[in-house]
Amino acid sequence: MAVTSLKEYIGVPRDTVANFNGKQLVYVSWDHHLLFAAPFLLCIPPQMTFREMVEGPLTALTQPDPDAKNIDWSKVEWMKSNQAWVPNFGASLADNGIGHKDQIRMRTPNLNSLRAAA
Amino acid sequence: MDTQVTKKKLGLKERYKLLTRDLGWETTFHTKDEVYPYVKYEGIKINDWDKWEDPFRLTMDAYWKYQAEKERKFYAIIDAHAQNNGHLNLTDARYLTAIKMFLQAISPGEYAASKGFARMGREFGGVGTQVACQMQALDEIRHAQTQIHAISNYNKYYNGFHAFSDSRDRIWYTSVPRSFFDDAMSAGPFEFMIAIGFSFEYVLTNLLFVPFMSGAAFNGDMATVTFGFSAQSDEARHMTLGLECIKFMLEQDPGNLPIVQRWIDKWFWRGMRILSLVGAMMDYMLPKRVMSWKEAFDIYGVENGGALFNDLARYGIKPPKGWDVAAGAIEHMSHQLFLGLYQWSFGTAFHGWIPSDDDMEWLSAKYPTTFDKYYRPRWEHIKKLEAEGTPFKNYGLAKLCQTCQLPTVFTEPGDPTMMCHRETEYKGEKYHFCSDGCQEIFEHEPEKYLQAWLPMPALFSELNGDIGAWMDWVGLKNGVDNGDYVGSQDQINFDKWRGMATSNKQS
Ligand SMILES: [Fe+2]
Ligand SMILES: [Fe+2]
Numbered sequence: 204m205a206v207t208s209l210k211e212y213i214g215v216p217r218d219t220v221a222n223f224n225g226k227q228l229v230y231v232s233w234d235h236h237l238l239f240a241a242p243f244l245l246c247i248p249p250q251m252t253f254r255e256m257v258e259g260p261l262t263a264l265t266q267p268d269p270d271a272k273n274i275d276w277s278k279v280e281w282m283k284s285n286q287a288w289v290p291n292f293g294a295s296l297a298d299n300g301i302g303h304k305d306q307i308r309m310r311t312p313n314l315n316s317l318r319a320a321a
Numbered sequence: 322m323d324t325q326v327t328k329k330k331l332g333l334k335e336r337y338k339l340l341t342r343d344l345g346w347e348t349t350f351h352t353k354d355e356v357y358p359y360v361k362y363e364g365i366k367i368n369d370w371d372k373w374e375d376p377f378r379l380t381m382d383a384y385w386k387y388q389a390e391k392e393r394k395f396y397a398i399i400d401a402h403a404q405n406n407g408h409l410n411l412t413d414a415r416y417l418t419a420i421k422m423f424l425q426a427i428s429p430g431e432y433a434a435s436k437g438f439a440r441m442g443r444e445f446g447g448v449g450t451q452v453a454c455q456m457q458a459l460d461e462i463r464h465a466q467t468q469i470h471a472i473s474n475y476n477k478y479y480n481g482f483h484a485f486s487d488s489r490d491r492i493w494y495t496s497v498p499r500s501f502f503d504d505a506m507s508a509g510p511f512e513f514m515i516a517i518g519f520s521f522e523y524v525l526t527n528l529l530f531v532p533f534m535s536g537a538a539f540n541g542d543m544a545t546v547t548f549g550f551s552a553q554s555d556e557a558r559h560m561t562l563g564l565e566c567i568k569f570m571l572e573q574d575p576g577n578l579p580i581v582q583r584w585i586d587k588w589f590w591r592g593m594r595i596l597s598l599v600g601a602m603m604d605y606m607l608p609k610r611v612m613s614w615k616e617a618f619d620i621y622g623v624e625n626g627g628a629l630f631n632d633l634a635r636y637g638i639k640p641p642k643g644w645d646v647a648a649g650a651i652e653h654m655s656h657q658l659f660l661g662l663y664q665w666s667f668g669t670a671f672h673g674w675i676p677s678d679d680d681m682e683w684l685s686a687k688y689p690t691t692f693d694k695y696y697r698p699r700w701e702h703i704k705k706l707e708a709e710g711t712p713f714k715n716y717g718l719a720k721l722c723q724t725c726q727l728p729t730v731f732t733e734p735g736d737p738t739m740m741c742h743r744e745t746e747y748k749g750e751k752y753h754f755c756s757d758g759c760q761e762i763f764e765h766e767p768e769k770y771l772q773a774w775l776p777m778p779a780l781f782s783e784l785n786g787d788i789g790a791w792m793d794w795v796g797l798k799n800g801v802d803n804g805d806y807v808g809s810q811d812q813i814n815f816d817k818w819r820g821m822a823t824s825n826k827q828s
Binding site for chain 1: 358359362363364508509512657658660661664665694695698699702703706711713715716717718719720728729730732737738739740742744748750751752753766767768769771772773774775777778779781782785786
């Protein structure tokens with residue numbers, strides 16, 4: 204039973220992609236960079252290219268971290284839904300298989316200034 | 322003379338029976354199942370409702386008398402506090418952040434508890450249960466009212482208090498306690514009793530109210546201390562009701578044990594998530610600290626909780642499933658949440674601030690193995706950004722947990738450097754969680770939690786991401802209610818008024 208109820212009960216999800224006016228939610232986080240208290244919530248169109256997402260909102264939002272200026276985007280390791288994954292920077296989010304409410308993670312193995320004091 | 326003797330012989334038990342006899346009638350037009358339609362579907366089996374004894378057997382006339390007396394005392398003190406500029410006795414107006422959060426997030430919970438107990442007073446089949454729940458419903462509405470009245474004095478002088486009911490309904494962080502009570506109220510009567518009557522009132526209440534009330538006492542807030550005492554005197558009855566209820570369920574039928582255990586696991590976890598707000602309050606918001614969140618948890622959580630679950634072990638009840646994970650995160654949770662409250666303070670109807678050097682000294686002393694290692698470097702960097710004229714604001718907003726609705730600020734069990742990422746797919750939709758505990762709650766009843774109205778996604782689905790429109794809608798005055806405490810109207814006014822009260826300085 205998917206809910207304890209008197210009779211069959213089907214819920215209606217409140218945040219399906221149809222409610223976002225042609226855009227979709229994408230969550231992005233930067234492993235070990237916990238100056239940012241939670242993954243960023245972006246609301247962006249699926250036609251946006253991966254490069255546009257990186258150079259636009261992601262670059263702007265990561266600025267406050269001391270490692271931001273040293274990111275070499277060609278060396279960043281990516282994960283999607285917690286699995287290793289390689290994006291195509293020139294392709295759209297949709298063509299990269301990034302759906303509504305997908306979680307993208309980035310790792311920069313040698314750049315972890317604020318990770319933890321020794 | 323004879324009649325007087327007869328009256329004396331009428332003991333408390335008989336009087337109680339007479340007073341409640343009309344609640345226990347045998348139905349003739351409708352079956353009991355029709356009159357009490359919600360007592361069976363949760364799977365709890367009750368063989369004899371009369372086994373539920375109401376240990377207080379408080380009659381209604383006695384109840385009115387006690388409560389009226391408390392109210393008289395309460396309002397006398399609140400009036401004196403207002404007339405004597407009691408607000409200038411605070412250690413610092415920064416303290417009021419804790420009280421703004423309390424009014425927006427916790428007092429509405431009292432009102433929700435009142436609605437919930439009123440409903441349960443109707444749903445339960447036994448007379449003792451019905452009366453006890455109805456009285457608690459009255460207590461809870463009294464708590465909500467006395468809190469609102471006590472805190473309303475601060476609204477005359479300080480920002481962030483003026484729209485608490487809109488905040489309660491609409492602002493993002495209040496959806497954490499609101500969804501907690503909505504979850505309980507939309508459950509059946511037995512789960513409600515485990516959620517609110519047992520887990521909240523019995524297991525967690527000391528971790529919620531004692532820190533707020535002692536924080537108030539330490540920081541000169543007599544208004545809050547007064548409503549705290551007034552409410553605390555009802556707690557013995559509430560705790561007894563919660564404990565009676567769980568013992569009753571476990572004694573009635575052995576098949577009830579696994580259901581009750583799952584509810585304990587669930588509601589402990591949901592409760593601990595709410596308590597992260599209390600942790601942030603104790604460790605960061607009080608100008609004069611009482612004790613650390615960790616110390617409070619050691620006393621009220623580990624010691625008291627341990628004794629309680631030892632006592633329940635004879636029924637086969639085990640400590641809540643998430644206990645060890647929660648205990649392992651105690652030295653991190655307040656730091657992780659307050660860091661978030663600071664960077665999103667443009668969206669809170671209370672102020673944020675960078676902990677002072679003194680604050681950080683205290684935090685490293687209280688959290689010797691975690692604060693300097695993990696959290697101080699972040700604050701030192703934030704201080705640097707502030708000094709360079711680029712104060713840190715995180716306009717990325719946040720991923721919220723589908724179950725507890727907190728931003729997913731918590732880290733992996735055992736690795737405080739790695740954020741906890743949890744997701745699941747149900748009927749083709751993705752859902753995200755802050756923890757295994759929240760994910761398990763969802764997966765047990767997905768049709769319930771998939772309906773969650775998550776405030777951050779809603780900013781985009783309903784208001785197209787327009788932050789100004791959102792602020793109007795939630796009753797947040799930009800530049801007044803929100804942002805940094807340093808330089809705020811609250812700080813400037815408090816310092817000015819206090820100067821006038823304690824020296825010859827004129828405005
Ligand atoms: Fe209460
Ligand atoms: Fe959660």
